Amino acid sequence: MDKKISLILGSLFILFSGLIFTIERLTAYIYWSAQINTGMWDTTPKTMPLFDNLFIALFFISGIVFIILSFKKKG
Numbered sequence: 001m002d003k004k005i006s007l008i009l010g011s012l013f014i015l016f017s018g019l020i021f022t023i024e025r026l027t028a029y030i031y032w033s034a035q036i037n038t039g040m041w042d043t044t045p046k047t048m049p050l051f052d053n054l055f056i057a058l059f060f061i062s063g064i065v066f067i068i069l070s071f072k073k074k075g
Helices: 003-038 054-072
Strands: none
Touching: 003 054
């Protein structure tokens, strides 16, 4: 792999980890909003911490590794 492909892959992995995290939070807020309409709800939605989902951590770390490798390559 050359430098450009490693940089693109690293960026995509970080982008997808953020996308997965955003979708998780969005579903938590939608579920919370649906509970408000029924009259039974918590005061705050139950969201997961950042690295509780294995795929978020895996994609983020692999993205960082790809970006570091792309900066270490010549040309």
